[in-house]
Amino acid sequence: MLRYRSNLEKVLSEGTFAITAEIGPPKGADPQKIESKAALLLGHAHAFNITDNQTAVVRLSSFGGCLLLLNKGLEPIMQITCRDRNRIALQSDALAASAHGIHNVLCLTGDHQQFGNHPSAKGVFDIDSVQLIQMLHNMRDQGIFQNGEAISAGKPELYLGGAANPFADPFELRVQRLSKKINAGADFIQTQSVYNLEKFAQWMDEVRSQGLDKKIHILAGLTPLKSVKMAERMKFYVPGVDVPDSLYQRMKQAKDPQEEGKTIALELIQKIKQIKGIRGIHITALFWENIIPSLVKESGLL
Amino acid sequence: MIISKQKPLTDILNAIGDGPVFIIGCSECATLCQTGGETEVLALKKMLENKNILVTGWIVLDPACHLNNSKRLLKSHKQEIEKACKLLVLACGNGVQTVADLYEKKTIISGTDTLFLGQIKRTTSYEKKCTMCGECLLDLFAGTCPISLCPKSMLNGPCGGAKNGKCEIDTELPCIWDIIYQRLKEKDNLEIFQIIQQPKDWSKSHEMRRSF
Numbered sequence: 316m317l318r319y320r321s322n323l324e325k326v327l328s329e330g331t332f333a334i335t336a337e338i339g340p341p342k343g344a345d346p347q348k349i350e351s352k353a354a355l356l357l358g359h360a361h362a363f364n365i366t367d368n369q370t371a372v373v374r375l376s377s378f379g380g381c382l383l384l385l386n387k388g389l390e391p392i393m394q395i396t397c398r399d400r401n402r403i404a405l406q407s408d409a410l411a412a413s414a415h416g417i418h419n420v421l422c423l424t425g426d427h428q429q430f431g432n433h434p435s436a437k438g439v440f441d442i443d444s445v446q447l448i449q450m451l452h453n454m455r456d457q458g459i460f461q462n463g464e465a466i467s468a469g470k471p472e473l474y475l476g477g478a479a480n481p482f483a484d485p486f487e488l489r490v491q492r493l494s495k496k497i498n499a500g501a502d503f504i505q506t507q508s509v510y511n512l513e514k515f516a517q518w519m520d521e522v523r524s525q526g527l528d529k530k531i532h533i534l535a536g537l538t539p540l541k542s543v544k545m546a547e548r549m550k551f552y553v554p555g556v557d558v559p560d561s562l563y564q565r566m567k568q569a570k571d572p573q574e575e576g577k578t579i580a581l582e583l584i585q586k587i588k589q590i591k592g593i594r595g596i597h598i599t600a601l602f603w604e605n606i607i608p609s610l611v612k613e614s615g616l617l
Numbered sequence: 618m619i620i621s622k623q624k625p626l627t628d629i630l631n632a633i634g635d636g637p638v639f640i641i642g643c644s645e646c647a648t649l650c651q652t653g654g655e656t657e658v659l660a661l662k663k664m665l666e667n668k669n670i671l672v673t674g675w676i677v678l679d680p681a682c683h684l685n686n687s688k689r690l691l692k693s694h695k696q697e698i699e700k701a702c703k704l705l706v707l708a709c710g711n712g713v714q715t716v717a718d719l720y721e722k723k724t725i726i727s728g729t730d731t732l733f734l735g736q737i738k739r740t741t742s743y744e745k746k747c748t749m750c751g752e753c754l755l756d757l758f759a760g761t762c763p764i765s766l767c768p769k770s771m772l773n774g775p776c777g778g779a780k781n782g783k784c785e786i787d788t789e790l791p792c793i794w795d796i797i798y799q800r801l802k803e804k805d806n807l808e809i810f811q812i813i814q815q816p817k818d819w820s821k822s823h824e825m826r827r828s829f
Contacts, residue, residue: 480777554778
């Protein structure tokens with residue numbers, strides 16, 4: 316029998332269409348904020364990302380949030396960024412995660428501190444996301460630290476994820492970045508939220524033509540639009556997101572934008588599912604986590 | 618070139634207080650940046666005198682960061698410097714500290730903020746180029762430094778934030794990885810991009826050392 320490090324690894328390895336969902340930790344120490352979301356989402360996805368001070372705003376840590384999820388019986392994906400920690404702290408946190416039963420890690424470079432609520436902070440960026448993936452992969456598979464020294468007391472058992480943005484520039488480098496993350500040792504990928512299906516399909520065509528979809532499990536990102544204001548923010552202000560005019564107009568003209576946002580999300584899910592090589596959906600419902608159960612149910616994902 | 622900018626006048630005035638003050642400029646970088654050349658030194662002198670602050674004298678060192686040369690040049694202003702209780706230095710942090718090494722008992726006032734090691738694009742327009750990391754990687758990236766020019770110092774390609782070739786941090790700035798990509802493509806050298814660049818060896822930097 317195959318031994319899997321996590322349920323997410325099992326689901327993806329067995330070819331089940333995987334659902335992951337993001338849970339944003341609170342700007343405070345109240346565990347209830349995560350526990351109530353956990354209660355709402357239990358059973359509605361295979362694993363749950365806890366973000367690591369996303370957009371460089373101080374929140375309860377990803378590690379701490381993952382422990383709260385584990386206590387409630389949800390499988391966590393610990394997001395870990397290079398913005399706030401150097402290679403020493405990153406490796407140390409990876410060991411601690413594995414020791415506590417957190418076995419999925421999403422490796423990111425991280426949003427720049429300028430976007431957050433402490434723009435006067437010094438960013439670390441000692442290593443980048445590709446190097447982070449390779450470092451954790453070498454810890455897991457070769458049992459060595461970044462400096463080449465042997466890990467003497469237990470290799471971390473980690474299922475390694477990375478991010479991909481098919482919509483950023485230069486487009487020619489987007490598939491190459493994916494390829495680099497695969498070579499660095501990533502097991503799964505969660506993409507930037509997909510709105511521009513045409514561009515996403517174009518990226519996936521290139522991914523398949525290089526056979527990369529056979530080497531890594533790709534989960535397409537999905538962020539339902541809750542309001543016209545949110546559509547505006549995503550279209551004009553969030554770096555790396557590509558909201559086509561047609562979707563933006565639909566949101567603007569809708570009588571009930573929230574309902575329209577959900578309809579659009581359901582349409583996107585159906586179309587994304589049909590793209591060859593996509594192995595799952597990663598739902599980031601910003602400030603709208605309670606839509607996830609119905610979205611998953613109505614789209615027949617789970 | 619060490620790029621600097623003059624501190625706000627109110628900050629300089631607050632630091633000087635009642636004076637008296639001796640003003641020191643620099644003939645090199647601070648002159649080219651128009652922050653501490655003769656013109657700026659004299660302008661500041663006039664401004665201080667208009668506020669009834671005694672300026673005992675002034676000099677433009679050639680350059681301020683040359684310890685022995687500065688020592689020699691300042692000797693000829695011995696009396697003027699003795700009369701001043703504060704030395705206002707219009708040079709980069711390097712020049713300010715060189716003067717501080719020479720006058721341990723005087724109050725040293727830095728009249729500039731030192732910004733970066735960079736290029737003069739045209740008069741009063743500068744661009745950062747080098748972080749002095751101690752191990753040059755420019756051969757790999759078509760002569761363009763991602764450690765210095767990418768806000769996230771990414772060595773393995775662009776983050777996901779660039780839009781229309783512009784950096785997510787400042788939409789006026791081109792994404793440096795976009796430029797590296799174009800230049801590598803021009804040189805038919807894109808395969809470099811496929812190599813995973815290893816974490817940088819920061820022990821090569823002079824962060825932990827003081828002299829060479």
